[in-house]
């Protein structure tokens with residue numbers, strides 16, 4: 407494994423760095439002028455499937471923003487593709503050919519084909535071969551509830567995921583079989599990412615707030631933990647993003663993950679009181695603050711100084727991903743601020 411002189415890796419490993427590390431979800435796509443130029447000539451699927459291009463896009467934020475880590479340029483929906491579902495990334499969002507509630511037999515339609523993920527591994531090989539050696543690479547996949555929800559979606563504007571949640575309540579046994587298939591494929595996928603050289607791994611449960619917390623904790627958390635534990639067992643640190651899980655974050659144990667990523671609803675200091683002390687935190691700036699002027703942004707950033715001075719097991723990030731129309735200059739401003747602020751450690 408590569409040895410890094412990097413605050414992201416130091417912090418993940420429980421060593422004190424002089425400042426918090428900084429990276430952003432959705433840092434490669436969406437706001438970078440150099441990405442938008444590439445996007446003018448390529449489709450999203452075209453970028454993902456070409457290992458050279460995927461590697462270039464993954465590494466763009468290192469040069470253009472100066473962040474401390476790169477995250478693989480891919481998507482959480484490649485796992486349903488590897489379970490045999492046909493998927494198009496359209497201009498309006500990802501669309502499945504036959505969402506599961508419309509399949510005559512949802513279970514029979516799922517046939518694992520792990521070769522559909524080979525392009526991701528080729529991209530990782532290319533990133534590892536071309537990066538500056540001090541650039542850690544974060545691998546990722548979607549967590550079981552979020553990916554399950556997308557597999558049932560037939561309208562890109564439906565953020566209630568009606569069909570998936572209905573199926574979960576009406577067909578609990580079948581839903582569990584699908585969740586298990588997803589979990590197994592995610593473990594295989596995550597372990598292959600590790601084999602090809604990712605240095606950290608984030609599990610995205612973007613829609614963790616769609617169901618009651620106790621149902622999440624009973625039905626989903628053990629499956630998310632299986633994925634995270636497989637990665638940790640292979641020697642790679644994990645970050646778990648259980649977005650909108652609220653007080654449910656108290657159910658996460660140090661056996662499940664190394665870090666938890668906090669959304670913007672709860673102050674970071676409150677999250678610190680709720681999450682087990684042996685688990686590090688990531689987050690939690692509201693991405694929409696980045697629409698404001700830089701003096702307004704700076705005032706909010708200053709509120710993190712007291713927290714960051716004391717808590718060295720904290721990765722600076724947003725509460726969720728960058729949005730497409732956030733000004734690039736403001737994103738760069740945040741990175742520069744985190745790197746130059748007086749953390750007094």
Ligand SMILES: O=C(O)CCc1c2[nH]c(c1CC(=O)O)Cc1[nH]c(c(CC(=O)O)c1CCC(=O)O)Cc1[nH]c(c(CC(=O)O)c1CCC(=O)O)Cc1[nH]c(c(CCC(=O)O)c1CC(=O)O)C2
Nearest residue numbers: 431432433434435436450479480481482499500610612727
């Ligand atoms: O249709 C939808 O409801 C949702 C979102 C959507 C997904 N893939 C998608 C889209 C369309 C879009 O982003 O415009 C399709 C998708 N995935 C991605 C992009 C690139 C971009 O945002 O400009 C795009 C847009 C493609 C295009 O240009 O048309 C890339 C992607 N997805 C993801 C990641 C990992 C990360 O976030 O850092 C990354 C790579 C990192 C990066 O761009 O810097 C993960 C992902 N994809 C997805 C989700 C679920 C939830 C969500 O974003 O609301 C999540 C998890 C999450 O971000 O919390 C699903």
